[in-house]
Amino acid sequence: MLTVSELSKAAQATPDAIRHYVRIGLLAPSRDPNNGYKLFNDDDIKKVKFICRAKGLGFTLSDIQTIFDHSNDGQSPCPAVRDIIRQRIDQNRVRMIELNALQERMDNALDQWKSMPDGEPDGEAICHLIESIV
Numbered sequence: 001m002l003t004v005s006e007l008s009k010a011a012q013a014t015p016d017a018i019r020h021y022v023r024i025g026l027l028a029p030s031r032d033p034n035n036g037y038k039l040f041n042d043d044d045i046k047k048v049k050f051i052c053r054a055k056g057l058g059f060t061l062s063d064i065q066t067i068f069d070h071s072n073d074g075q076s077p078c079p080a081v082r083d084i085i086r087q088r089i090d091q092n093r094v095r096m097i098e099l100n101a102l103q104e105r106m107d108n109a110l111d112q113w114k115s116m117p118d119g120e121p122d123g124e125a126i127c128h129l130i131e132s133i134v
Contacts (some may be wrong), residue, residue, distance in 0.1 A: 011048035
């Protein structure tokens with residue numbers, strides 16, 4: 001049996017992450033009757049490593065719970081995994097377009113501001129640089 005600290009080292013995750021996974025139900029440790037410490041087993045190491053891999057692929061903790069639920073019910077989670085990642089890919093493409101547009105606005109603003117003097121607060125404007133952008 002492993003404590004939070006031991007599990008975090010074995011699974012290469014932070015103790016805070018382990019505690020969070022317990023709070024939201026991804027991990028269900030037993031309790032040491034003598035001191036109340038949370039105790040984990042080797043399956044929990046696998047689960048935490050799985051969580052880290054899945055997060056690295058863009059899955060949310062809610063997605064991971066869904067994957068665990070399918071697996072615990074004896075169903076293959078693979079169809080759900082494919083559906084979720086397709087959605088994430090579509091969302092990422094939209095975010096990339098939005099981020100590229102934001103980057104362009106920021107670059108244009110900085111170019112425009114290079115020739116503008118610093119303004120002093122005058123009660124009319126908060127920051128004339130930002131207010132000059134249309």
